Amino acid sequence: MDAPSIRKKLTRWYENAQRDLPWRRTREPYPIWISEIMLQQTRVGAVIPYYQRFLARFPDPAALAKAHEDDVLALWSGLGYYSRARNLQKAAKQIVDAGEFPATHEGILELAGVGSYTAAAIASISFGLPHAVVDGNVRRVFARLTNNANVDTQALADKLLDRRDPARWNQAVMELGALVCVPKSPLCGECPLANHCMARAEGTQGEVPGKKIKPQTELRERTLFVIRRSGKILLVPSNKVKGFWDLPERLPGARLGEVLGTFTHTITHRRYTFTVRRATGKAPKGSRWFEEHKLGDIPCGTTAKKALRISSDSPNGAAADAS
DNA sequence: TACTCGTGGCA
DNA sequence: TTGCCAAGAGT
Numbered sequence: 351m352d353a354p355s356i357r358k359k360l361t362r363w364y365e366n367a368q369r370d371l372p373w374r375r376t377r378e379p380y381p382i383w384i385s386e387i388m389l390q391q392t393r394v395g396a397v398i399p400y401y402q403r404f405l406a407r408f409p410d411p412a413a414l415a416k417a418h419e420d421d422v423l424a425l426w427s428g429l430g431y432y433s434r435a436r437n438l439q440k441a442a443k444q445i446v447d448a449g450e451f452p453a454t455h456e457g458i459l460e461l462a463g464v465g466s467y468t469a470a471a472i473a474s475i476s477f478g479l480p481h482a483v484v485d486g487n488v489r490r491v492f493a494r495l496t497n498n499a500n501v502d503t504q505a506l507a508d509k510l511l512d513r514r515d516p517a518r519w520n521q522a523v524m525e526l527g528a529l530v531c532v533p534k535s536p537l538c539g540e541c542p543l544a545n546h547c548m549a550r551a552e553g554t555q556g557e558v559p560g561k562k563i564k565p566q567t568e569l570r571e572r573t574l575f576v577i578r579r580s581g582k583i584l585l586v587p588s589n590k591v592k593g594f595w596d597l598p599e600r601l602p603g604a605r606l607g608e609v610l611g612t613f614t615h616t617i618t619h620r621r622y623t624f625t626v627r628r629a630t631g632k633a634p635k636g637s638r639w640f641e642e643h644k645l646g647d648i649p650c651g652t653t654a655k656k657a658l659r660i661s662s663d664s665p666n667g668a669a670a671d672a673s
Numbered sequence: 674t675a676c677t678c679g680t681g682g683c684a
Numbered sequence: 685t686t687g688c689c690a691a692g693a694g695t
Contacts, residue, residue, distance in 0.1 A: 389691040430679030465693045485691050524691055
């Protein structure tokens with residue numbers, strides 16, 4: 351493996367092909383950290399608006415540390431993996447207590463919600479430290495480069511790391527995976543490493559690395575109740591996501607009304623078919639009335655928002671409630 | 674180790 | 685429509 355040639359070709363490609371992403375305009379550890387947490391298992395296009403709102407609202411660790419958790423979760427609503435938001439605030443408090451953002455790989459790794467990938471990303475991008483990132487892109491790129499799905503990715507990443515500019519190298523490998531060496535139908539014709547790629551030489555780039563085995567999807571049915579009164583909507587504390595509010599799913603003694611519609615929502619390997627149904631009854635313990643136009647200010651899951659959209663689209667939905 | 678956590682875009 | 689899967693971490 352010709353490491354110097356690979357470094358040179360990929361680096362040159364990256365200098366020309368990289369996207370203009372908001373978090374690439376800085377090396378400050380705080381915004382880099384926020385972006386890296388948001389990008390975990392989440393597409394760039396989904397992250398950008400959240401990143402900008404979050405930085406505007408919480409411009410530094412102190413602002414994030416002293417915020418109400420509900421405000422943090424509300425800003426995160428819709429992005430998913432909500433433990434990231436809670437860990438983010440926990441880590442902000444760690445940073446404030448320490449007096450500054452940790453400047454070593456070891457110190458960064460101690461932050462709540464920061465694992466090996468994120469620690470290496472922040473260490474290299476913000477501090478220029480020689481730590482190679484391994485994420486899904488890197489695993490795929492190196493599996494194809496070696497035509498070996500079981501290659502020791504961390505060892506190879508450490509070996510290929512460009513120690514003159516770890517930040518540029520790490521992002522170059524990930525960018526190649528995101529734009530060219532994509533999971534399905536890789537664009538080998540545009541790949542700067544095509545001549546080094548063992549998978550391409552063997553014609554296996556469409557099969558390496560293999561797909562991961564996933565548990566079979568379970569189908570389940572649930573019902574969400576829409577209860578309105580005086581222009582407000584009744585929500586109960588989520589029993590799945592701490593700090594979130596959801597539409598009620600069980601109402602002892604309630605009178606059931608018409609079905610307003612259905613939608614599906616998949617979480618991990620379970621696909622739920624939700625029935626949205628009007629109901630009347632007294633508010634369960636712990637429930638609260640919210641003005642519907644203020645739901646953006648509270649932590650509120652996507653299922654509730656989908657359901658409320660259906661209920662207001664329904665010819666017998668919100669309009670009928672106003673009477 | 675294997676499982677779980679959310680959501681949306683895309684083929 | 686359904687399945688795939690994306691800049692992973694915690695348990």
